[in-house]
Amino acid sequence: MVDIFNTLSEILSTFGASVLVPVMLFIIAKLMGVNNKKAFTSGLLCAVGLTGFNLVINSYGAIISPVVTSMSENAGVNLPILDTGWQSTSVIAYSTNIGLIFFGLAIFIQVGLFFLKWTNVFMPSDLWNNYSFMVWGSMLYLLTNNIWLALLLMIVQNLYILLFSEVAAKRWSTYYQYPKCCMTAPHHLETLPFAVLMNIILGKLGFNKIKLNAQELQKKFGIFGEPMFIGLLIGALIAIIGGYNKLGELATWGTITTSAISTASVMAVFPKVAGIFASAFTTLTDAYKSKAKQSGKEREWYMSVNDAVGYGEPNTLVTGIILIPIMLGIAFILPGNQTLPMIDLLALPYMVEVFVAISNGNIAKSIVSGVIWFSLGLLICSEVAPYFTQVATQVNPELTAGGLMIISFGIMAHPLIALSFLAFLTQNPLLIIGIIVLYFVLHFTFKKYKVQIVDFLERCNEDPNQIKSMV
Template identity: 45%
Template sequence: MLEALQNFFNVFGASIVVPIMIFIVSLFLKVAPKRAFFSALRAGVGLTGFGWVISAFTPLVTKYVQQMVESAGLNLPIVDIGWQTGSLTAFSSSIGLSFFVFGLLIELVLFLLGITRVFVPSNLWNNFGYMIWGTMAYAATGNFVLSFAFMVFVLLYSLIMSEVVADRWSDYYGVKNATINSIHNIETLIPALVLDPLWNLLGINKVKLNPESLKTKLGIFGEPMTLGFILGLIIGILGSLKELGKMEAWGGILGFAMSLAAVMTIFPLITGVFASAFGPLAEAVERNKKKESEAEAEVAAKKRWFIAVDDGVGFGEPATIIAGLILVPIMVAVSLLLPGNRALPVVDLIAIPFMIEAMIAVSKGNILKAILNGIVWFSLGLYAASALGPIYTDAVVKYGAVLPAGVALIMSFNLLAHPLTALVFFAWISGNPLYIGITILIYLAFLFLLRTRRESIFAYLRKMADKNSGFEGSKEKIFISED
């Protein structure tokens, strides 16, 4: 059975599996078959578009990042070759596929029992994020039961973060009753919450650095397309410092700048198509809410639930993609200067906009806050990736792909640069009941807080977001079409 499932995912991939899941879930929520079909089709079109743009753009980013590293003359032995290798490894291991089968049942039970109010099966593909951590745990310990239990635990605590950010993410990105839940992108909620009071104390919440203010202050230079071109020039020049006297180098630099301008322009369009795939699902949830009378409004709020959507829904939102792409050269520089770091982010740098959506939503599109939060958290993430690199490499060699020529250690910045998950991982693979017990007790404490004070948490996050100078998010970018 597991081998057949593995062959299925190898053959069809995300662009087919995700639409199938959306179609099934839509019918389950009583969406009209025609709308369900178009939702599924838009999801497939969006994912295909993402794949085309990222696959075309990634080699260009990789080229200039590697040239920057060579110019600096530093040796960072753990090289980022992208999340795709981790996905392949997750779906190639028996423990990963076991979670994909039984994890679906666990997710349904958690939702039906009210332990989480996030409906995960609508974003089933991103379960590979849990699966790769379990595969790494199994490669490190050889203990199937421990590794499977660890995957379930990672699912549990990620669902807390997913639900905490749900109201803000849904409001900012303009998709009602929706949230993100993939473990490789939700953890950035932590620095967004913890560091926000510090940034406010420093007055950063009053800094009007968001897409609207950039357009107003900079004119054409504040447009995402123009910003992409300028950022491309900067990255290209930094990656070609030894070749700036050659005409060929400038041809490459200007070509890269134009490519980045194209990404900044095209991605929001693809995002609009992809996000519309989840519109009917969100509407179905809304219809269920409206059936409640006003007298039952408080009860309805407590019962409010959210559809889990792919992070691609928010990738092309202006503040998200601008902050994410600004962080690309910053994180390369940080990786070169950070004492004790052994990890070099390369391919997954293009995934940074996915990784900062929680930061953007919580700060109401404050680009400066997102950049500062990213520098702090991803710097810690580089240490996490440095520690995890050998284990990740071992898992890939055992279950996944052949390593690139000349590379001994690999990592995925998107999958591994997560300090909290790394700490939990090492606690669990130690096999020490005390360490594992501490992680479980902390989870239970936060679960109790969420289940008893959820509306207060939502209200606090709305108040926190409103302290930032004025940007209402991407509601005009994400649409629900009438089919």
Template identity: 40%
Template sequence: MLKQISQFFNAFGATVIVPIMIFVIALFLKLKPKKAMMSAFYAGVGLTGFSWIINEFTPIVTKVIRQMVNQTGIKLPVVDIGWQAGSLASFGSPVGLTFFVVGLIAEFILFWTGITKVFMPSNLWNNFGFMIWGTLAFYVTHNWWISLGLSFFMLLYTLVLAEIQADRWSRYYGIENTTVSAVQNIVQVIPAIILDPLWNLLGFNKVNLTPKAFKEKFGVFGEPTTLGIILGLIIGILGNLTTLTTTKAWGQILKFAVELSAVMTIFPLVTNVFAKAFTPLAESIDKDRKKQAQDTKLEDPIHDKHRWFLAVDDGVGYGESATIISGIILIPIMVIIAFILPGNKTLPVVDLISLPFMVESIVAVTKGNILKVIANGIVWFSIGLYAASWLANIYTGAISHYGAAIPTGIVLVTSFNLMARPINALVFAAFISKNPIWIGLCIAIYLLLLFALRKYRPQIWTYLNNMADKNNNQAKSKTVK
């Protein structure tokens, strides 16, 4: 049966399955069939647009990054081949497939029992992020229950973090009562919160480095389209340092600059289409919330204990100006850091295009302060490189065992997006140790976070909003509050 489920989902893909889920959820939220149908269509169109852009741009940016690497002469043994191989292996492993079915049921139960206020099934395609960790654990331990338990635990703490950032994320990205909940990207909320006092101490909150500030100070040169050209020129030149006197090199540099500019111009348009899939659903949730709030004489959404959130694909935030600008700036920075970081064995390549996905939580928590986003990214993803280096042997063995192809000439592979995750790596280490003390510690920390969230959720959200407001920037659009 599991094999048939895998074949079913692989046959139809996210661009069909996700719209069907959106349609069902929309009807459940009492949207009219016409609105529900349009939400589903927008979801399919948006996902297709994301896929086209990323699939076209990934080999282009990968080629430039590889040239940059080759010109340095530095060789790192672990090569990032992208998250797709990990996703394929997840659906090819028995533990991964089991979690896809059991985990979906668990997500409904966790929501309806009130353990979480995040409705995760609306973002079921990102379940492969939980499945890959169970797949790796099963490859190492051959213990079914430990591996399945790891995937389930990853789900539990992801839902806690998704709810902690939910009010802040929905305010910043402008779709009320929504949040992102991809396990590979949600953990960035931890350094975003913990490191913020340090950045304020250094005066980063006083630096008005936002898309709006770019536009006000630099006019046309502050537009995302123009910034794409500038960043493209810089990255292109770094990839052609030894051949700058040739016509061929400048041809590639200028073409890459235009292509990056196109991505930074078109992606926000696709994001707007994708967001239309969730806006009616979020409005319906808010309408019901306000009705309940009036019945209980409670208008403030911060203090509404019944308020819940729809999990949305993080593609909703990818094209937002501060998000995509920060992510693109981090591309050459992370390549350079990979070279100079003592003991690092991992070379980020293909998943560098995923950096805007990876910084969304940081952007929301810092209210679009690009300097803070980059600083957080440098610290957290640098630690993540060590995690990816440690996991390389396990990841390579697991994905090759469960059906993913490894490029010729590469010995060890990784996914920068999936594996460069310090917290996830620590949890993984605890579970594969089979040591009840370490596993128990993970569970105890989760229960403590859950208790704090249930008891002090309004205070947590208020703190995060006050923290965001300390940044010296104005709301750059109606999406920021």
């Protein structure tokens, strides 16, 4: 059985999302009656879009990563837990037997729940991000040696994320303008309850009146408010902070200008790539409408897409980049924190997607929410780093050479999903049953009031008092 899951993992790693997601899109299009030419074109556009996202993000990361490293080194603060990034975490997750067992199991669970109409989110189209469940399950298995408890944890986490994804699906799809698409990355979706709560609170505090988003900035400041110019300024500012002690050197100014222009380029290029990706789903949307009309019974469902598709949306990218120096500074002064966020600071635009979508692109709301949530996340990283390091050492001892503790800020700095892990770690039946019962209560409550909840998320940024209409 493990050999089968190893093969699945190898296929996923070999071909990647840029091949497997388009294939999935082609299959779905054919099942919905789309002809071969249109189905193939949709798959190809999807592949081109995803590849474009990766090319832009990877190129930008290679340029900005040394700048972020310089910011950390210049601060001169010693924090013993090093953030090695989500990439190393994914490798660790796909290298554990318990992780691979769940990976195979997750395919059947996610497909089954969709076709049984337990959820209207088709999650298998983003199989890759299951590694986020797998790493938590691997840690629990290492500590308890209980395979069933570890599998149950991952299944329960998956159920919660599917629920959160369905709650946010229309809001995410509307905001990022990908028809009938949603995001199911566990390490981002777990922020949903906090994002909704903070959006309500900040709205009542007057943040709805703060029109701090890329569109309003462009209206007020013309070219100086355009996302491209904002990227130029932010990129330059980060590089200046990173090289403030070498501003007299010509090489430093080369780094500053490269950082500035690269950030401006991402802000300008990413929306165009996003347009290509979004066009891949036009055929599927038309087929969906046609099928619904013919049958007279419409099922509203959403296809999960990789979180990379939202990375470069102007408000998302601006929020994430602004948070880079903020979260680095907080890490240095936060009492109890032992984690130095490094590699995953570049993932902050991914990490704020839910905040940005729920607040309808309000940068002020998103930054405040992000600062609070990710500060709590730093403390979570400091708590679970010893467990994570043990798993990493078993998989690849070189990752922890020199006695360092490691963590992924982007994957592990999430309080809700970490609390589920800590609850299962106690092996207390009452706590575990309580978490499971809570899921079913939330699931059936959402199903009963789905229209009101989804409508509220669409309207709540207009008037903070609209919360009353839902009660």
